[in-house]
Amino acid sequence: MPQEVAMDVKAVSEKNQVIFVHGGGVEVTEIAQKLGKEQRFITSPDGFRSRYTDRDTVDIYTMVMVGKLNKQIVTALESKGVRAIGLCGLDGQLIKAERKKRLVVINERGRRMAIDGGYTGRIEEINTDLLRLLMEAGYLIVVSPVAMSEEYEPLNVDGDRTAANIAGALKADVLLLLTDVEGLMIEGKIVQRLRSTEAKEMLPKIGPGMITKIHAAIEALGQGVREVIISSGTGSTPLSSALSHSAGTVIGNE
Numbered sequence: 001m002p003q004e005v006a007m008d009v010k011a012v013s014e015k016n017q018v019i020f021v022h023g024g025g026v027e028v029t030e031i032a033q034k035l036g037k038e039q040r041f042i043t044s045p046d047g048f049r050s051r052y053t054d055r056d057t058v059d060i061y062t063m064v065m066v067g068k069l070n071k072q073i074v075t076a077l078e079s080k081g082v083r084a085i086g087l088c089g090l091d092g093q094l095i096k097a098e099r100k101k102r103l104v105v106i107n108e109r110g111r112r113m114a115i116d117g118g119y120t121g122r123i124e125e126i127n128t129d130l131l132r133l134l135m136e137a138g139y140l141i142v143v144s145p146v147a148m149s150e151e152y153e154p155l156n157v158d159g160d161r162t163a164a165n166i167a168g169a170l171k172a173d174v175l176l177l178l179t180d181v182e183g184l185m186i187e188g189k190i191v192q193r194l195r196s197t198e199a200k201e202m203l204p205k206i207g208p209g210m211i212t213k214i215h216a217a218i219e220a221l222g223q224g225v226r227e228v229i230i231s232s233g234t235g236s237t238p239l240s241s242a243l244s245h246s247a248g249t250v251i252g253n254e
Contacts, residue, residue, distance in 0.1 A: 001076040004236040009140070010080045012239045017135050019170075020077075021143045021163040024069040025051065032060045042105040045112060048215075049208045050120070052103075053156040058119035062088075062154045065144040073142050085139045089147035090154060092130045095162065097121030097147035097155050121147045121155030123162065126169035160216035168223025175220045176242050177213045178233030183249035184210060193250045196221045217251045227252040 001009075012018060028051070029039050037060060040052040053061060070086040077084040089095025100117030107113050134141055145162040147155040160177055167175040184191045186205060194202070196218050206214055210230075217228035231248025232238060241247040 001073050003076070003080075005233075005238060006076045006080045006082070008237045008239050009077060010082050011237075012243065013082060013140050019131065019135075019141045019143060019166055020073065021145060021159055021166065022065075022069060022073055023145070023159040024065055027069060028061050028064045031064050032057065035060060042103065042115075043208065045104060045106060046215075047206075047208050047211045050158065051156065052115075053119045055119065058154055058156055061156050062146050065146055066090075070142055070144045077140060077142070083139050084142055085134060086142045086144070087130075088144035089157070089162075092127055093148050094127045094130055094143070095123060095145075095147040095157065095165075096125040096127075097123045097149060097157055099149045099151070099153070099155055119149075119153065119155050121149060121157045123147060123157055123165045126166055128169050131166070131170065158212060158216075160212050161219065164216035164220040164223075164225075167220045167225045171224045172220075173226045174243065175217070175225050175228045176239060177216060177228065177230045178238055178242075179210070179213060179230060180233065181210075182232050182247065183230050184214070191249050193252075196251060196253050199251055214251075221251065221253050 032039050037056055041049055042052050043049045066088045074084045074086040087094055098121060100120050100122055102114045103117050104112055104114055131141060145157050145159040147157045149155050163175060163177065182190050186202065199214050199218055203211065203214060213230050217230065220228055228251045229242045229248045231242035235241065
């Protein structure tokens with residue numbers, strides 16, 4: 001985490017209770033390849049592109065996400081005076097998920113086919129008691145998107161959907177989804193504001209890089225989150241800029 005971003009997180013956390021859900025797929029891929037484990041990516045009929053997570057991959061995924069990236073972020077925040085604590089879904093069964101038995105994917109010929117679900121999960125429950133306990137104690141929680149299966153195994157769950165489910169379970173005021181673009185772009189122009197119903201209508205026009213975030217936004221709003229902002233994670237003050245509505249796409253129910 002860049003120092004200026006850590007300072008921005010600190011500034012926002014001084015006025016708000018913050019839970020930080022991080023990604024790290026690029027680094028997972030890099031380290032997997034260094035370990036000789038080639039990564040396979042699949043696309044669903046709805047346009048979701050995701051990592052196929054077999055047994056070896058879920059071990060690497062957990063190692064990188066929880067053991068490396070989570071602690072790097074915690075350390076960066078602590079160095080700026082933030083009381084941060086790192087968790088994943090395995091800790092206190094923070095995130096319970098159902099292991100997917102089958103995945104429907106689009107193959108190289110453009111046809112649908114079913115494959116084994118591997119170690120990917122569908123989030124079912126968030127331990128809000130644990131989150132509230134830590135927030136009330138003054139901690140900023142940093143969450144890795146690794147969930148606990150019904151068989152007590154680690155599962156790969158999407159970071160945006162993890163953030164949406166946490167925000168929904170807590171009935172958060174705002175869910176902020178950071179990405180590498182300015183916000184939702186349609187025909188080369190940024191969409192500054194739209195309703196969840198409009199977002200649903202736009203889904204066929206949205207590419208694979210953004211569609212997961214739009215689905216996460218719709219999911220969070222449906223669970224009681226007041227508004228979702230999709231904005232760029234670059235720059236010195238990405239959180240503050242988005243929360244002040246001076247950057248990004250704002251999605252609400254009204």
